[in-house]
Amino acid sequence: NAGVTQTPKFQVLKTGQSMTLQCAQDMNHEYMSWYRQDPGMGLRLIHYSVGAGITDQGEVPNGYNVSRSTTEDFPLRLLSAAPSQTSVYFCASSPSPGTGPNSPLHFGNGTRLTVT
């Protein structure tokens, strides 16, 4: 039972490089989201999706792109990495509210990204 799987676990980038953080879930959840965690700031929402083909911005979307071509996958793209994007990134999923008791978010184990 994999749940939410994030890859890679660790990544070091140089300023200006691009990369994609992968997120996959095997629970057939409609809702997926990306958060970043910075010291002293808790977790902040970057982007979220309520289903395949539908995405929207969260609190801190600048510098990140997302797409949702399948229910299972929700990759996060950094087009030109900046030191300010050094953070721990968490992907999460949950079923839609109408499918029963509103479940909590299921989080992946995180990706620690360092931009030098």
Added chain:
Amino acid sequence: AQKVTQAQTEISVVEKEDVTLDCVYETRDTTYYLFWYKQPPSGELVFLIRRNSFDEQNEISGRYSWNFQKSTSSFNFTITASQVVDSAVYFCALSEAGTGTASKLTFGTGTRLQVTL
């Protein structure tokens, strides 16, 4: 805009002491959900509880208990007889209940709990 405040940045207790972690929230919605998550030193986020805004009953789960008071917009978390394994960062979070918001949580900044022998 929603906001969650965890005023206690760090708490240190000796094992077997009781400890309460405070959470105060702000929202204009009448329907919402409140959550607590635990983040142990290994870094993963562990779900502890979800409470909807219509259910003000306190909840107890083993050594954990939660006190939800709408009148003061608070959702406090108490650990009874704390143990070293309770050492972690604890996050309180708030979610609107409407469609499209099940994946949108507003987190507090977290409280780091250190339990020592």
